[in-house]
Structure formats: structure tokens, C-alpha cells
Amino acid sequence: MPTLLWWMRVIVASIRVELARGFHAQLIGGALVSPLASAIYILMARHLGRTEATSYVVLAPMLFGMWGTAIVASGEAISSERGEGTLELLIAAPAPAALVAVGRIIAMTAESLVAVPLTLIVAALLGMPLEIREPGLFALGIFALVLSTAAIGMLFASLFVLARSTRLFQNVIGWPLWILSGVAFPLAVLPEAMRPLAAFVALSWGAAVLRGAAAGAGASWGIGLAAVLVLSVAYATLGARLFIGIERRVRVDGSLSTF
């Protein structure tokens, strides 16, 4: 079997296993948490009559939901491989273990998409619908952000493996990102010193594109999309590098299996 075909087969096999495992729990979780989280933001804005902040309060649960799923799913994947003791067996197989990770990430990305339509629906139901003047650009922005979700999922997975205790870092890793993302509130709200950091969070660029698309004034959308893609590649590369380092580390330290 030619190599590329084999790699595809491994990825598909990995997705199949993922579907049989955590998929439904996470899917349902995402499906239920997204609308509820939206309710918080939207109710806050509605209570204060801040209709001009609609794009912020609707996009926040959407994008946090996407990346949030990446955090949860990659964390779950790592801790369950550890818990079930299959990590060693994956390493011992001739297929590059990274392919199995890719399969998981694809499944996870599909889960994360749930947040997008649900948030829009809930916003409409709660009386603060997000008007999207340029749907094509909006869709493009979502697509780019989906790629970033997959990439950041890879990075998170590698970080979780290195961090030894997944659950603890799952809890904390999101918050600095949400704060720096410029999604729930404009960067101007942040202290000046923190603002440059937002450039490294793909969500900030993506949210800007989406807000522009919603308002119909998507001027510098090209730069925004490019930034999201570049950052995605960066996340994925870093994640892959770490991953290779991890395999090496497992074999040198003999750790991970004795977590």
C-alpha cells in the first residue's frame, strides 16, 4: 500500500476510534454549553442596552466555544491514552503516532463547529441577533478559524502531554487566551502592556474579520485572514515539533506510561 494511502487509512481509523469514544459526550457538551454561555454574554449586553456591542457578545461564546472544545478534546484524548495505557502501543506501531493525533484532531474540530450555528441561533432567540452583512467573508473567517482550532488543538495536546497532569492545565490555559483575544471586548480595554500579546492569538485577528463581515465594513480582511493562517501554521508546527520531542522523551525517560 503506497505510503500516502496508508497515512490516510491511519487517520480514518483514528477518527473511527474517536467516534466510538468521547465523541458524543463532547459533542453534547459543546452543544449544550455554547448556548448557555451565549446567554451570559447576551443577557449582560441586553441588560445594559448595549446593542452596538452585539458582535462582541455573540462572537465571544462562538469563538471561545471553538477553542474551548479544542482544549477539552485534546486534554481528554491525552489523559485517556495515558489512563488506558495505549500510548506506548501507539508508539511501538510502525505508523507515525502523529497521524493518530491528526485523526483525533479532525474529529475534535468537527465537534467544535457545533458552537457556530448554535450561538447565532441563541442570539437571535434572546433578541440580540447578529446581523451579517457580508456572509461570504464571514464564512471565510469561520473557515480560517476552524483551521486555527485544529492547529491549536495539536499544540494543546503536546503541551498537555508535557504538563504531566492534563486536567489542571485544561482549566487554566483558556483564560489568558480569552482575555488576550480581543473577542469579548476590544483590546483597548486591556492595559497597554498586554495589548501586543493579542497578536499571537489567532482569535483576535479572526474576530476582527468576523466583526468586519458582520458590520459590512471588512476593510483589512485580507491581513486578518492571512494572520490567522500564518498563526495556525505556527501553532501546528510548534505542536508537531513538541510531539516529536515527546516521543523521544517517552523512550528516554520511560515516563508517561507510569503517570
Add this chain to the structure above:
Amino acid sequence: MPSTAIHTAARAVACHGAPWRGARSAVHYGPRLMSAISIRDLRRTYRSSSGFFSTRRVEREALRGVSLEVKRGELFGLLGPNGAGKTTLVKILATVLLPTAGTVEVFGSDVVRSTTEVRKRIGLVFGGERGLYGSISARDTLRFWSALYRLPSDAGRKRTDELLELVGLRDRADERVWTYSRGMKQRLHLARGLIARPELLLLDEPTIGLDPVAARELRQIVARLRDEDVTVFLTTHYMAEAESLCDRVAFINEGLIPLVDRPRVLTRLASEIRYLEAELPAASADALAVRLRAAPGVRDVRLSPAVEGFAPIAVDADATAYDAALQVLAEGGGQRVNTREPTLEDVYVRLLGERGMRV
């Protein structure tokens, strides 16, 4: 074609230093002469630091210079107590762990430098409760691993059916693994290990935790593998298993291998000792035990508490002291006096002292 042959030989020499190693394409050097496993002076040290911010560095030498050759088609056993280094050795063979020093070759490929080559040719059966995805079925498990081991879809499906039949899981193949008993999980591990028709099968304590019937069934399956020219490397701490199953056995203790040979040869090492067993009347048991211990040529006397008026006694005596010991037992009113055959356990105890083969 002569020129090709010379070219191949030259390349083989250049790559591996000695023409009889590692040359897969060297037709006339006969790859069949190649050892399945070749280990030279293997060392493995574990370094661990405790805590998130490393506070203490602890070093543990798991393997302290091990050398071993396993022939193709052999059923080879590694026997030793827990913590002796068995699992460490198997993990290194499986390429899941790197050696700290020394060389390890599987079918001529170095486990460190030619990792992918090695992985293609081995199957692992690491066993136990872990290593299986609980929420999927046995069939799905095998199909997943068949993909990872590069079997095309239909071949994978066929192989899955074959293996499920072989290990007797066909009837429960579509139920989730978390519903399986320990024995069933172990059989699934074995099936998984065999999925890619490996040339070398590594089994780490395959019958641990299994009831005698399940253990025997597993052993039978393993024994049959020999007919398919599969080399089997198995670790165990059950003497009887090593004795009955293996062509050759290596003892391992505290990271070193003091002895490797065929079970029959090994048990013969202990045959200069006679192992007597009897039951003595409770009243005179202690006195007789003292007398026996004092006798020349008697190596060990083990007296157990009396049950229903008789105390079991075991005497290990040199051949020279055998007759005398037998006489003491008989005159002392001993019942059920018998001489038993030496087992690997006796060899082991003699070799390595009374560390005991209990887990």
C-alpha cells in the same frame, strides 16, 4: 549476477561493518542465519525527578549489562522476579524505551537507529488491564491496529476474523472491551500482537492474573505459533510456564542475566540435590528436624506446622546424604515419603539465593 552480488556485499560491509549482519538483501549470506534478537552489554538507567519543579533526582539501574542471543523460530523465556528488569528489557526490544548503553538488534536492525524497520517486524503483547480502548469492541480494536500496521482494508478485515477465531473471541467480538473478563482482554492483547503477522512476538507476563484454565489456553495458542515460524520472546515469573513452554530460558535478577540454557539442562543443574518430602508424626517432628539439619550433606530442612497430627517436612540433601536422610525419615515414622524432580525454582533458588519467586 556476480557484479550485483559483489556490490551488495560491499554495501553490506560498509553499512554494518560485518557482512553477516543486517544485510536484508544479501542472498548468499543467508538472512536465516541471523539471530532474531541480538543484545550486547545492554544497560538501562531510569532517572526520575519528583514533583513539578524537580526537587530530587533519583537514579535506578534497571539493566546492568545484559547480553543475549535469541535464534529465529525459538520460543525464548525470560524468567525473574518483579523488578528484575524483565519489562524494561521487553520495552527496549519493542522500541518503546531507549537503552542507556549497549546494542540491541532485532533481525539485524538496531532498535535505536532502525526503529521503523524493527517496528514493522514485531508484535507486542503487553497485557493486563491497560492498553485497550475500553469503549470500543474487539473487532474495532483489531481493525484500528491493522490500519496502524499497514494492512490494507480487506486484508485487515480478514486477519481480524482469523485472529478472533484463533483466540476464541468471535462470539463476543462486537461487544465493548470494558465488558470483557481479564482472560478475554488478555486474548485480545494476543490477537492484537499478531495482527501484522510479526516475525517476533514479544509477550510481557502474558498469563499474569489469569485462572489456570485461561492461562493454559493462552499458552497453547502461544505454543502453536512455533509452527508458523514466529520467534517468541516471553517474560514470566511462573517457573512452570517457562519450563513447559520455552526452548530456552534466561534467568534475570537485579538487572543481570546469570544463566541461559534449555530448561532440561537447567533443571539438571539442580539434580545433584535430592528433594525429599515426607510427613512426620507431630510428636517427634522437631527432634527429627534437628537431627536432619545436623547431618552432613543436608542443605536445607523446612518443617511446616502439623496438620491432623502430621507435620510436612521437606529436605534438600546432596546425593551422598540421600540414603541417610531417607533412613532418618523412615525410622522416624515418616509417611508419604517421596523424592520429587528438581524444578526450575530449585535451580533459581540455588543460583540466586532465597529471594523467593513469589510476586
Add this chain to the structure above:
Amino acid sequence: MVAARVLAAAAHLSLGEFFGLYPPKLYFVAWVPRVVLQLLFFALLASFLGGHDYLRFVVIGSVAHATYIGALGFTVASITWEQGSGTVPLLVASPSSPLLVFVGRNLAMLGNGLVSGALTLGLAAVVLDLDLTVGQVLAASMILVLATASVYCLGLLLGSIVLRFPQYRNVVSNITVVSLTFLTGAYVPVAALPSWLQPLSEVLPVTHALRLLRHVTLGAPDPGIGPSIAAEIAVGAVLFVLAQLSFTYFLRQARAAGTLDFH
């Protein structure tokens, strides 16, 4: 009293488990930042959306949010660990009441809820530059204890339900925290919720305590101290009773169905 000793033993185990998961170093590196950043996030959001009054409202509401994540994040999880580590049948077979043990086993979470809430309250006082008298601090602390105990009872109830569906424990935990956040008046006054939801808020833990807390720390209108305390205690008590019933039901079902597993 035997019950007290069982509780104490269970609590001791709970603490050990908690510190096993969160050794002090890790607690400060992972958990405390989580609590602090959460407050920071909502404070920034509030200052973007509203004025100074709203900021004060939200920051105190964050105290409630902190107790939710502290007390609920793991309660639900650790009860399933119990299930996962196969100790449930051992508990059932022992002469002590399993409920007592379950209550005790998660007391560390009660502690974590309190600590998280107190930490946030302290930060809130700093961030908002609140000038609190000793009396106010004492009152606020007691309200916090009451609120956390109430949440804990909800955690017990959820834990008993999640025993039946262990793979959903994270989901249940997340959904509960998020729901409580908007239903109990943490970031939006209950009065601003859709009218059909408001009765639900009144029977959830912390809603009443939060009103009291805002009255004490921010000088918000008096919600009626006596009635509020009584209501909060009532909510907690009802949840506790429901939790006990639910546990008993679960155990009975499990014994009948043979699903009390050792693994």
C-alpha cells in the same frame, strides 16, 4: 459519634486525594491563576459593557462564580473517581452509610470552593477599593460559607446522578457552572432575566446569598436579611435531602442490576 468519625475519615481521605491531584505548588501555579484570571476577564468585560456600578456588581458576582468552579468542578468528578477506583461496592458492603462517606469524600471541594470564593472576594475588595469594616468582612465571610455549603449540596445531588453516567461528568459539571452563572444573578440581576426563569433562580443555591453579599459589601438594597438566610438554608437543605434520596436510589438500582463494579 460514629457518624462523625466516618465523616472525619472520609474528609481526611478527601483532602489527601485533593492534595494528590493539586499539590500546593501546582495549586498556586494552576488553580489560583484560574480564579484570578476569571475575575479579571469578567471585570474587563463589565467595564467594557457598563459603568462603574455595573463593574462593582459583576466583580462581587464573580465571587459566586469562583465558588461554583471551586466546589463543583471536582465534586462531580471525584464521585466518579470513587466509581472508577472500584470502591463503591466496598463502601456499600461496609457498615457505614455510603451517603455519609460520599458527603465526606468531597469535603475538600467544599474547602476549595471556600478558598476560591474568599480569594476572589479579597481581590474584589482590592480591585473595587472597598473600604470594609471588620463587621462587614465577618458578615461577608459567613455569607460565603453559607453559599458554598449550599452549592456543595447541589454538587452532591449532581454527583449522585452522574454516578450512573460517568462519561458525562465533565459535561454536567460545565453546564451546571455556566447555568448557575447566569441564573443566580452573578453577572446579570435576576430581575433582568426572562420572567419565566426568575422563579427558577429563587430556588437555586447562592441567589439569595449573593443578594446579601452585595448588600453587605456594596451597600446594595437590603433584600431582607432573615428571609434571605432562611431561603438559602432551605435551598441547601432540600438539595441535600434530594441528594440522599438519589444516592439511595442509585445504590438500590445498582445492587439489583448488578452494576456495582469493582472496576
